[in-house]
Amino acid sequence: MNLVQEVEHYCQVRGLRLTSGRLQLLQLLMHYSGKAMTAYGLLEQWQQQHPSVKPATVYRALDFFLQHGIIHRLNSVNGFVLCQHLGCRHSAQLFICQQCLKVEEFKDDDIAKRLQQAATGHGFRLQSQNIELNGVCHSCQQKT
Template structure:
């Protein structure tokens, strides 16, 4: 199944990225998907999802916990971990393994692996939709008879803004 980019969610690395619209669209998709799946997006789960969409910087569980505590939510680590587990199960978030952090899924409801571009300077990250990469990996794996149990593709480098800043 091909994953198409949502024009309402321009690349997080683009200068004209409408972040407010990005968050709004992500929350609407999450509410729709949860309703479709008969899953409950509780206030804590919703707030955790909003926080991981608040910037395009992957957030760790303890960063989320700190923010939730400031806002008066239950400040116990299991609260955040349960919310994150729910978001991962529903396909609303991805775990970025190398950072032990989480980012919102830009294509919830579409079964896919997350491929990520991660800026080593500003910390921004973006999910890279790539059905052709996924297909190529499936073929390579199949030819070798290998059973994949987990898959993470993370590309680290510089986003356009940071590249521009470093060149000056």
């Protein structure tokens, strides 16, 4: 099963509608899988195949994917990336390379648990955990 099929299945099980527009954006995200893409960058790529696509279409589709844990928003680089563990929206830790914008996602339940405990200790009701770790990836380190 490739990633698009996986997302299709994921949506089917949850009764979510993957419109043709959403599917096109999904294929774009998959093409750049593992790399942070800005909404504008996605729009530009999308318009190369479908010139009539409007920015609002991109934002709406991105919102849909965000809402359902299919992509992650990366505030530190103003980008989006396909989730590498579909539906893991409750806790995600992401390494973001500042040079090539490669994103690597890892899942450490201990970290998530510690943060949850800390939040509870502060009387803070945690809604999501999206931890962005910025630095330089292994292959970019070789180039410098």
